Amino acid sequence: MNFRKVLDSWKYPSILLFGIGISNIGTWIYFLSLNVIVFNMTGSPLAVSALYVIKPLATLFTNLWSGSIIDRVNKKHLMVWLDIIQGTLITCLVFTTNTLWMIYVLVFFINVASSLYDPTSVSYITRLIPIDQRQRFNSLRSLLDSGAFLLGPAITGVLFLIGTPIYAILINALSFYFSAIVTLLMPNVEKSTLNNSPTQNLSLSIIKEDLTAVLNFSRRFIYVMIVYFLFSFFVVMQTAVDSLEVAFSKEVISLTDGEYGFLVSIAGAGILFGSLINAVFTKRLALPLIIGMGSVMVSVGYIIFAFSSNFSTASIGVFVLAFSLSFANTGFYTFYQNNIPVEIIGRIGSVYGFIEALLVIVFTSVFAVGAQLLSIKFIVASGAIFMLLLTGILLLVNLQPSKDKYYTFNENVKGNLT
Structure with missing residues (x-):
């Protein structure tokens, strides 16, 4: 396989990996910033611990019916909308930092969108990445995840030094909008198959x-x-x-x-x-x-x-x-x-x-x-x-x-x- 062919075969996987990397860093910034905001509001470790319970609760609320939607809609379009929804909800957090119950409600729906996004992205990636490239792609994704693990907290610390956790939250919202733009650049891998499938209401x-x-x-x-x-x-x-x-x-x-x-x-x-x-x-x-x-x-x-x-x-x-x-x-x-x-x-x-x-x-x-x-x-x-x-x-x-x-x-x- 010549160099040009290798570049062509990795064009879209590389764009996707870039978007995933930015989104992962943003998620770390959001996660750490939200912990600080809630603790500063309440001074209670229990209030912060509640944030950890919301994610699995959102998964329980979502997962029994979400697969029925994911397998019947266009994965690319759904990923774009879920990115926009998460970015918008995270932006709304900036205006509710004085009301704990509103923070919990928004975090719940952010996690609902995240619970929908994860299996959707897996389905899209499986369609996009050829079989012989999957192990390499997954290893590179793991490398990006580890990089985000290091860079996310470091960037959050810098943002805390020059501003407040609110700025860090806004940065995360922007990362989701950026991810939506990157996803729009990706191919529509199931355009023909879904167009020929009958529409079914949930x-x-x-x-x-x-x-x-x-x-x-x-x-x-x-x-x-x-x-x-x-x-x-x-x-x-x-x-x-x-x-x-x-x-x-x-x-x-x-x-x-x-x-x-x-x-x-x-x-x-x-x-x-x-x-x-x-x-x-x-x-x-x-x-x-x-x-x-x-x-x-x-x-x-x-x-x-x-x-x-x-x-x-x-x-x-x-x-x-x-x-x-x-x-x-x-x-x-x-x-x-x-x-x-x-x-x-x-x-x-x-x-x-x-x-x-x-x-x-x-x-x-x-x-x-x-x-x-x-x-x-x-x-x-x-x-x-x-x-x-x-x-x-x-x-x-x-x-x-x-x-x-x-x-x-x-x-x-x-x-x-x-």
Whole structure:
């Protein structure tokens, strides 16, 4: 393949990656700024914690019906409108910084739009990116995510120095409008298919029909859904353990604020370094190995962190888990895109996203109560051990020689879905 052909094949993926990178940085700016605004208003950690509960609640509200819409409308146009809606709602936050309940309402609807956007973008990306480019694309996206993890807080800090959190919120709103413009430049990958499809209004019967389609697919492709469920449960456990990270660092390891900040920086360096290695060598990395071993090594990092008693050991654990995370995520997203048909990918992601959000709420609550009744160290260590067992099973499932066909594109999944 000559250089010109390579440039042409990566023209639109590069534009899309650029838009994703800007949007991710803006999301970090918004996230940190909103935490500061709410805390300054109330002085209450509980009020800030409520912001973390709103996202999974919005997912629960949205995901059972959103897939039915996503798979039936033009993904490019929907992404543009969702970007505009999020930018507008975030702009409205600037004028409600004196009313806590209005902030919560706006954040809820912002997260509803975000819950719609995520599976829509996955569906669009799966259509846009050729099969042989997906693993490379996902590794580059992971690199951008890690860059945003470092740049977002740094830019937010600068904005706080020269202005107020309000300015940072406005910057984030602009990033969504910018993302909408970038999306408009992208090709309409399903123009002909949707034009030839009959229009269906959303109804209870349509939702029921779609849930049946998801259930039928899950029954037919049990191996795909086992991998999906194991990895999703792994993500749930990460979220539950992460919810106790600050308290564990302060109370068990006795870190100062400065040491904890440095620990977060080490995590950022681990993500960036892992993503860079992943992006450079992605073509040489076997998909089942990076899903399974990447997940196991993330769990090993959590184990080191959970049993650490000082900053040095904790920093090793944090670096290992952050470094390995980009490999696990790249592998899983590529597996997911290759084995879920684009015609149903929105519904699959939405329905199972609903279950994942529900489990996040349950396990995060259980871990929080357990930390109060027992001890933070016991709960974090137990969660890390369980995570290691879970990812060990995932690794064994990934490395079955008889399942190799699932780690290259499988046309067989495009059969009768219902």
